[in-house]
Amino acid sequence: MKEKTCHVIGAGDLAVSKVERSPGDLVIAVDGGFSYCPLLGLEPDFILGDFDSVGERELEVIRHMEKEEPERILRLNPQKDDTDLLAALKFGLARGYRSFRIYGGTGGRLEHTIANIQCLLFLKGQGAAGCLCDGETLIFVLKDEEVRFRPGTKGLLSLFCLGKEARGVTIRGMKYPLDGYTMKNDFPIGISNEFIGKEAVVSVEDGELAAILRLG
Secondary structure, three states: OOOOOEEEEOOOOOOOOOOOOOOOOEEEEEHHHHHHHHHHOOOOOEEEEOOOOOOHHHHHHHHHHHHHOHHHEEEOOOOOOOOHHHHHHHHHHHOOOOEEEEEOOOOOOHHHHHHHHHHHHHHHHOOOEEEEEEOOEEEEEEEOOEEEEOOOOOEEEEEEEOOOEEEEEEEEOEOOOEEEEEEEOOOOOOOOEEEOOOOEEEEOOEOEEEEEEEEO
């Protein structure tokens, strides 16, 4: 049975034209990401944010919905510790979702992209998993685990240590293998590895890695 997914639509660069929604999935539009929903063929279940990046046209729609369907609008205080996207992830977690796909979470301001990668690490700490979906690029986090890529996968995979060090990093079935390597955050040894047609396996025994998968 397919795991239910929480789709989060952010206000960054949008590099996809459609999002596949299955029964039981949840869609949360985050602030200015609401304007992307018609382009993606999505009707959001909830619209969340402080709405500082929403255009006037969309803001009028939100105001109307606040009167007609107030339960769908989650208006946040602009002065808060959580980013809008992190608040959306926490909302999805509270509703029982453990699989998250984030669109419009990269591009634009670099600090927002870095914050969203930290949000992926937050999900791992909650026993959940998410990825930033940017067209042909996926960003996800590994924490004390193994991931496999099927034979024939094409493109590049880059791995970056998120903590001081990540121990027991192993890469098999790729152009540049590693075996039990201790990866550190001041040496980008994991940049631009290549798939070679075989099943690829990446694992880390103790630590966290950011993985950027650029499909060819």
